[in-house]
Amino acid sequence: MAERAVDVVVIGAGIIGLGIAWTAARSGRTVTVLDPAPATGATYAAAGMLAPVSELHYQEEDLLELTLASAALYPAFVESLGVAAADAGYRTTRTITVGADAADRRSLADLREAQLRHGLAVEPLTIRAARAHEPLLSPQLSSAFNTPQDHQVDPRLLAHRLESAIGQAAAANHWTHDAFLRQNAAGLVHENPADASSRVVGVTLADGSTVTAGEVIVANGLAAARLGGLPDWLALPLRPVYGEILRLRVPEHLRPLLTATIRGLVRGLPVYLVPRSDGTVVLGATQREDGSAAVSAGGVHQLLRDAQVLVPAVAELELIEVTARARPGTPDNAPLLGRVARGPGRAAGDIPGLVIATGFFRHGVLLTPIAAEHCLHLLDGTADARWARFLPDRFSAHPVPAAQPEGVRP
C-alpha cells in the first residue's frame, strides 16, 4: 500500500476544494487534491454570479454576513493567482434585477425592503433608465433595480487558474508528491482505527493506496456524506438540487447583448443572464429536487421562454451548450463548514485533523474565498468565531455519554 505524506489532503476539486487547496498551498503547506475529474460537477455548470445583495433570500439572512465577507475577499483572492483579473474571469460589471409582471414587481419591492433593512445598496430604476444601461431589455418589464456591487466570475476559468496555481506552487516548492491524484477518496484513516473520533491522519483511495496527512479537508460536495470513516452520529444532510444551465453565443450583429448581469422574476420564476467577455451568455437556473441528473426538456423550455420575456433578442442567439448539475443543498441552505465535535457539545474538543467544507448550494462560487480563508484559519487555530454558526455537525444528534439520562442533548 503506497503512502504519500503531505500537510493537507483536500477531497474534491470543485471550486471550493480548489480554493481551499490553493490557499493552503500559499500558506506554505504541501497539498494533495483528490478528484477523479476536477471541476466537472456543479462548478462546470455554475454561472458564477457574485451577488450577495441580489441573492438575499428570506430566511437566509444568516448567510448574508458570510456572502458579503466573501465578496469583499474576491479581488484579493483573484489577485493571489498572479494573473490579471480578466484572465481569471473576474468582472466587476453591475447587476440589474427586473420583474416581468405586477406580481413580480411586488416581490422585488418586498425584497428591496429587506435589502435596505440590511443596509444594502439597491437603486430603483425606471424601465427607461434600465434600457439606457441595457438597450436590449424588453420595454414590457414591470420594474428594475440596479445593484452596482454584485459582480461575476467565470467558474471554469477560475477553476483552471486555481489548478495551474497549485501546480506552480508544487513545482516552485519542489513537492515530492503529486499535487493532484485523479482518484476518489474511499475513507478517512484514523489514528485509532476503532475510534472514529480519534485524530484523522490520512485518506484511503479507491485503488487501495493511502495519503497520510496532517489535516484532511472534506470538500467533495454531495459525496461527502458517503465518505467512509466519518463518525456514525454525524449527519451531513445534503440533498441534490438539480438545475439546467444553458450557454448561448451572441451573433456579431447583436454584441454586446448585455453589459450587466440580468436577474429576473418572470411570473414568480427566477431566471438570469450572465454576459461573458467572450461573447457568450450563461442562462440559468432552474431548481429541481426530482432526483434526475438529466437535462429536463421542461427546464430548458422554461429558461428559454422566460429569458425571452426579459431580453427578446435571446431568440436570435446560438444555443451552444446545455448542462444539468446538482448543487449540494442543506436544510438551512447554508454550508456545512468547520471542524466536527468529538463528543457531546464541544467539551471534548473537535476531531483533530478533520475539516468539512460542503453544502454550499447556490453559493459555492461566491463563497470560495471565505471558505478557503476560514479553512486556513482552522488549520492555523485562529478561526473567526462568527462562522461557528455553520459548524458541519449542527444537524447531528451528538452521542450522549452513557452516564447521562436518555433524551438529554447538551
Next chain:
Amino acid sequence: MAERAVDVVVIGAGIIGLGIAWTAARSGRTVTVLDPAPATGATYAAAGMLAPVSELHYQEEDLLELTLASAALYPAFVESLGVAAADAGYRTTRTITVGADAADRRSLADLREAQLRHGLAVEPLTIRAARAHEPLLSPQLSSAFNTPQDHQVDPRLLAHRLESAIGQAAAANHWTHDAFLRQNAAGLVHENPADASSRVVGVTLADGSTVTAGEVIVANGLAAARLGGLPDWLALPLRPVYGEILRLRVPEHLRPLLTATIRGLVRGLPVYLVPRSDGTVVLGATQREDGSAAVSAGGVHQLLRDAQVLVPAVAELELIEVTARARPGTPDNAPLLGRVARGPGRAAGDIPGLVIATGFFRHGVLLTPIAAEHCLHLLDGTADARWARFLPDRFSAHPVPAAQPEGVRP
C-alpha cells in the same frame, strides 16, 4: 496521380448517395462513394418520417406521385439489406395529425380535402378517439386525423446498414478498390477536358488523385452546385433550409410516450414527434433560411413550446441532443434528379456518364428508394419517363447554338 477504375462513383454519402450506391452495387456494378464524413449532414438530423400523405403540400402535388412511389418501395428496399426491418429502423406505425386551435383545425380540414381529392386515406378522429390511441395527447386539441399508411425509419440506423451492405458487397465480390474514400470530390473529369458537355469519365479528389468511372452520380446535396466541371450554363439552384431537431429520452415511467408519429399544427407552426423503438423521441422541425448553421435558441424554444401543447408530458423528458442541419431546397421544392442535356433541348442527347441526384429538401429520407431505383434505371437506360419532370437542368437556360437567333429558347 493515383487512378482507380470503377463502374460507378457516387459523390456524397448522405442517405441518398448511400441508397444509390447500394442499389448500384446490388446490380453487380463496382462502386466508390466519396465523402469525408458519411451520413453526418441532413441525414444525421432527419427524423425519418415516411409520410407522403401527411406531407402533401399545396403547390407540391407534382411530388405526390414520386413520394407515394417511394413509400411503396420502402419495404423491399429495407429487405434488400438482409436485416430485419426493425434493425434498419423501419417501423410501420401510424401517423396522427393534430391541430391546436380553431385556425389549425381549419388548415388541417383544408389539407384533408386536398388529400381526399388525390385519393389518399385520412380518417378524422374525435379527440377522445385520438387519445384512445395516444393517451398522452393533450385533451385541449382542436382536431385530429389518422393516417395509417404514413410510417417512419431511423435515418442514422438505415445509413449505417447501407454502409455495411456496401462494404459486404465489396468483400463478397472482391472489389480491388475502396468502396468508400473519405474525401471531397473536387471536380468532374471529362473525356475532352475542354468540353464540359463531353462524356464524364471520372472525378478528381481533394488530394489530387482521380477515380475513373463509367458513371458519376452527383449526390452531395448543397455542395453539388460547387462541383468543378459542370457545364457553365447548368444552374443547380439549391438553397440551404436550416432546421433544429431535438432528441429526447422518455423516462421509464412514461414509456411508451407515444406509439404513433404525431404531426401537429400549433398556431400555424408545424411540429412533429417521432417515437423511436429505443425509448427516444425525435422532435422537429423548424425551417430557417437565415443562413445560420447554428442551433437557434428561438428554434429550440419554439419546438419545446409547441410540442408541449400537443403532448404536455414532453416537459418531463430528458433532452439528450440538439442539432441543426441544412436541407437542400429548390425553387419548386422538388429534387434535381436525372441526366443533364448536352445542348439545346435534349436533341443532342444527355452528357454521357453524368447523373445528378440532389435537392431532396424535406423528402430525402422518404425519396431514397425511388432515387436509387431511378438512378439504376438511368444507368440501365430504362428510366421511367414520369420522372422527367424532375430533370436537374429544368431551371437552366440551355446554351443556344450560334446559328439560332438570340433570345430563342427551345
